[in-house]
Amino acid sequence: MKPSSWQNLLNRFGHYNPVRLLVFGYGFYIIVTWLLLCLPISWEAEAISPLDNLFIATSAVSTTGLVTVNTPEAYSFFGELVIMLAFQVGGLGYMTLGSFVLIASKNSLSYLRQRVGNTVFSLPQGFHLKEFIQHTVIFTVLVEIAGIISLYIFFKLANVDNSFWAAIFHSISAFCTAGFSIFPNSLEDFRDNLGINLVISILSVLGAIGFLVASDIWQALTKRNRPTTLTTRIILSVTAWFLGMGFILLFFFDESLQTLPLGEHLLAAWFQAMTALTTVGFNTHPIGTLTAIGVFLTLILMIVGASPSGTGGGLKSTSVFAALAVMWSSLRGHNSISVFGRRIPQERLFTAFSAWVFYIIAFLCGCSLLLIFQNQAFEDVIFEAASALGTVGLSRGISADLTAWGKIAVIILMYIGRVGPLSFGIALFYQKSTVAVTKGEEDLAL
DSSP states (O other), X not given: OOHHHHHHHHHHHTSSOTHHHHXXXXXXXXXXXXXXXXXXXXXXXXXXXXXXXXXXXXXXXXXXXXXXSOHXXXXXXXXXXXXXXXXXXXXXXXXXXXXXXXXXXXXXXXHHHHHHHHHHHTOOTTOOHHHHXXXXXXXXXXXXXXXXXXXXXXXXXXXXXXHHHHHHXXXXXXXXXXXXXXXXXXXXXXXXXXXXXXXXXXXXXXXXXXXXXXXXXXXXXXXXXXXOOHHHHXXXXXXXXXXXXHHHHHHHHOHHHHTSOHHHHHHHHHHHHHHHHTTOOOOSSOGGGOOHHHHHXXXXXXXXXXXXXXXXXXXXXXXXXXXXXXXXXXXXXXXXXXXXXXXXXXXXXXXXXXXXXXXXXXXXXXXXXXXXXXXXOHHXXXXXXXXXXXXXXXXXXXXXXXOHHHHHHHHHHHHHHHHHHHHHHHTTTTOGGGOOOOTTBOOOOO
């Protein structure tokens, strides 16, 4: 088929709604990754079943990190490389790399790519897609390189084998909030290592708050009289508030963490809050040992999740903020929502509640299916469903024991987590003409 024929097919497929291309794109990435992982060259020793390979492929592209087989023991270097490239592409977002290449060669994007790009990134008014994609790729490269250098130093000091490959893999995994590790027990061996904890945390937070914030701050610093947007201020405020509260509550109330020495206690409580909210999915403390309050707090942070136009999952900070702002305004008897002196358009508030409703429905359906298919503790199953839908990757130890139908249910949840909530949160957004931003209002990315 000629290139023009492919373009015509894509135009017809996404003519009415670019979200269709979004769903198709991530599905295509998953299939390609799955086929590569099914090759014997990807296996370390024993053959891996097609279903387990599909599970890992979906987990990688969705940047979740849940695994049914131990990654370093099951996959060869080639397999690990395939997984790393999959969560790199999944973290950057559908069509980002291709669009960046086109911008570099032609300095322009087709109308179709612009429509899909606006859908993928959920950009508020005032952001230009071409400039945003350039900032996204440059920011990603710079941050990941800095992460690789830093982690290499700390892994080398910790006498880690293959320190350079470990640094590359974990830097990209952290920034893409993928949570995949080439260590058998994630980062539990480094619970007391301040350097590694700090670097992983910085990479994960930068990935979670999103490319939109990075681009916005850069433009505010380089352009005179250009303040940061309402979206950036909300993202930074909500992220800081939930991280702070999660850390404090876990530090004081989870008894399993209180058994640790003070230094490890502080680091573990912080890392647990950070890994859940950013949806990165690494762990330095066994998740199965958390007490009920620790599990509950982690569950809340996983549901809230990261921010729009970032690498993480969950409901997204702006959607959570918008819903809470509506509730607070209703209690005060106000008919409009004002934040930092700017009103939020009504259309954005409807979109936020659409995301909430879809997320709750998907979560309840996923929990129901897993409870049917899995004969395991109720809290462990609920935690697994929340982790899959939020593309977090934390587990209380039941991933490896999932039945065939349980694996399929989790695969669906991970795929919905990467595409579904995002699609419902921005399905109306790509039609910018439907959002009338009047004087005194400012658009909000969801």
